[in-house]
Structure formats: structure tokens, C-alpha cells
Amino acid sequence: MNTTDTDTVTSLRPVWREVLATSFRALEDSVAGVRDDQWDHATPCSLWTVTQVAQHAAGDQLAYAKMLGIGNGPAYDPFSPSGSVDGTVAALVQDAIEQTAAAWATVSDDTETVPTPLPHGDLPTPVAAVMGALDAAVHAWDIAIATGRPSPLDDELAGHLLAAARGIVEPLRQWGAYAPVVEAGGGASATPVVDELLRYLGRDPR
Numbered sequence: 001m002n003t004t005d006t007d008t009v010t011s012l013r014p015v016w017r018e019v020l021a022t023s024f025r026a027l028e029d030s031v032a033g034v035r036d037d038q039w040d041h042a043t044p045c046s047l048w049t050v051t052q053v054a055q056h057a058a059g060d061q062l063a064y065a066k067m068l069g070i071g072n073g074p075a076y077d078p079f080s081p082s083g084s085v086d087g088t089v090a091a092l093v094q095d096a097i098e099q100t101a102a103a104w105a106t107v108s109d110d111t112e113t114v115p116t117p118l119p120h121g122d123l124p125t126p127v128a129a130v131m132g133a134l135d136a137a138v139h140a141w142d143i144a145i146a147t148g149r150p151s152p153l154d155d156e157l158a159g160h161l162l163a164a165a166r167g168i169v170e171p172l173r174q175w176g177a178y179a180p181v182v183e184a185g186g187g188a189s190a191t192p193v194v195d196e197l198l199r200y201l202g203r204d205p206r
Contacts, residue, residue: 008163012126013109016133019160020104023133024097026140026152027057031093033149039089043146044203045139048081050146054089055081057139058096063117064132065096068103097136104129120168130164137161138201155193162197169201178202 012019031054039051048056059078066073076082085092107114107129113122118131138161140152169178179202189195195205 070103
């Protein structure tokens with residue numbers, strides 16, 4: 001199942017590596033900023049705590065790495081995170097990002113498609129990469145908001161993420177991966193593209 005148009009692939013091809021790196025940093029930084037007393041805080045992912053969101057995000061990245069030929073994937077179901085981690089959450093996330101970054105480094109710029117852990121299967125390389133970045137970045141936002149930190153997203157990054165998401169996310173809603181679109185509220189925003197992305201992914205920017 002591939003609902004991505006050629007224009008989207010073309011627009012993302014020059015930037016996908018940068019988008020991945022930026023999103024990985026956002027996730028690592030958000031996790032690094034969590035205080036010891038904040039791991040059980042509620043998040044915009046209403047059923048999950050900060051720890052569970054981090055576990056989910058790490059598991060998703062490990063799944064991407066496995067599909068690209070690095071590592072064995074997550075040892076748990078990313079959609080049923082336990083909220084209990086052996087070692088530290090920061091170490092879990094760092095290991096996942098290192099494996100996924102190493103996996104993407106094996107993909108050449110002229111690779112047309114790569115396998116993904118998404119139900120869509122193989123996707124154009126730039127789209128697959130940015131969807132992996134989307135997962136990291138939006139969960140970085142979840143964690144930052146849950147712990148009282150500034151949003152790690154800006155309009156430039158959000159624009160690239162939204163371009164990939166529009167072709168891919170809709171079929172995923174039926175499996176509960178994303179909530180329904182949140183309708184726009186009133187008032188101006190300093191980051192309108194970030195707000196649009198978050199609403200599209202079922203989150204209230206406010």
C-alpha cells in the first residue's frame with residue numbers, strides 16, 4: 001500500500017537524512033530533560049506515562065533498524081509498553097537511536113525503496129525515513145509537553161514531517177496508531193505548521 005505521490009518523494013529526497021538526525025536529537029534531548037519525579041507523568045498519549053512513551057518510541061526505532069538489517073528489533077511490543085525499564089530510559093532510547101542511525105547509514109542516496117515496519121511495507125526511501133523521523137519527533141514533543149519543557153518542533157521540521165504524514169497516516173488510524181484529526185481552534189500561532197502537524201496526528205497543540 002503506497003499512497004505517496006511523486007512530488008512528496010522529490011521534496012523529501014534532499015532533506016531526509018537531516019530530518020532524521022534532527023528528530024533523533026529532539027527525542028534524546030526530551031528524554032534527557034526528564035526529572036526523576038516525572039517518569040510517571042501523564043502525556044498527550046492519554047493512556048501512557050512518560051516512561052511508556054519513551055519505551056514505545058525506542059521500540060519503534062528498533063523496529064525500523066531491524067527492517068533495514070541492523071539488530072533484532074524490540075524485545076517487547078512497542079504498543080504495550082510496560083512502564084518498567086531495566087537500566088535507564090535514556091540508555092534505552094540512546095541504544096535504539098544508535099541502531100537506527102547505523103541502519104539508515106547503510107542506505108545509499110540512490111536506493112529507491114526500503115522495507116518498513118509499517119503496514120504499508122516498502123516505501124520510497126525519503127518517505128520511509130521521514131516517517132521514522134516523525135515517530136521520534138512527535139514522541140519527543142509528547143515527552144517535552146508532559147514534563148513542562150518547550151516544544152522541540154519548529155515549522156521547518158514540521159513541514160517535512162507533515163509532507164510524509166499526509167500520504168501515510170490515514171490508513172494507520174484504523175489500528176489506533178494515531179487519533180482522529182483535532183479541529184483547529186481560534187487565535188494566531190507562532191508555529192502554525194507545527195500546530196497543523198500536531199492536529200493532524202490527533203494532538204491538541206494547546
